[in-house]
Amino acid sequence: xxxxxxxxxxxxxxxxxxxxxxxxxxxxxxxxxxxxxxxxxxxxxxxxxxxxxxxxxxxxxxxxxxxxxxxxxxxxxxxxxxxxxxxxxxxxxxxxxxxxxxxxxxxxxxxxxxxxxxxxxxxxxxxxxxxxxxxxxxxxxxxxxxxxxxxxxxxxxxxxxxxxxxxxxxxxxxxxxxxxx
Numbered sequence: 001x002x003x004x005x006x007x008x009x010x011x012x013x014x015x016x017x018x019x020x021x022x023x024x025x026x027x028x029x030x031x032x033x034x035x036x037x038x039x040x041x042x043x044x045x046x047x048x049x050x051x052x053x054x055x056x057x058x059x060x061x062x063x064x065x066x067x068x069x070x071x072x073x074x075x076x077x078x079x080x081x082x083x084x085x086x087x088x089x090x091x092x093x094x095x096x097x098x099x100x101x102x103x104x105x106x107x108x109x110x111x112x113x114x115x116x117x118x119x120x121x122x123x124x125x126x127x128x129x130x131x132x133x134x135x136x137x138x139x140x141x142x143x144x145x146x147x148x149x150x151x152x153x154x155x156x157x158x159x160x161x162x163x164x165x166x167x168x169x170x171x172x173x174x175x176x177x178x179x180x181x
Contacts, residue, residue: 019106024099024113031117035157036124042135051137058138063154064131088123092116107172114165121158132156 046052046062053059095116099109125132134154144150 019103019109021099021103024103024109025096025116027110027113028117028120031114031158031161032121032124035118035121035161038135038157039121039125039133043133046135057140058136061135061137061154063134063137064129065134065154066131085123085126088119088126091119092123095119105172107168107175111165111168111172114161114168118158118160118162118165121156121161125158132158134159136160 042060042062046060048062048064051059051061095112098112099116102108122132134156136156137151137154139149139151141150143152147153
């Protein structure tokens, strides 16, 4: 009979001492503040649609996204704003619960703290503006078959934190599975 897959019920012995919840929430707050500060700067310096070339492959822009990732549901009639606010709020509550439940799993807590900060940063935008402010734009010719003109959809620091958190979650799971062997 194969061994049972380890669960998150107990921190792994390699996880180390529990890190206080305040540290993880502080990290999420740092992401929120950095995200909101950069968005405020962009809104104050750029009109909607403005673009400033920084390098041959990177621009600072001002774009608004009323949808989710890759403008999913952006063309909906407005209900998506409240749907994404509710989803972000529910996810944030679940993440705080997970942080309290697994304080000794540092990589896991780092990952979900980044996701928490990014989710709250984008929820704040939806509440204040009705859309998310995006401003980082990368473009490469090799992206042209997937994205018009090779322009990857614009994003922001909150999106970056969510992506980094998701990557860290995948790494955490791979390491957990590896330790169980």
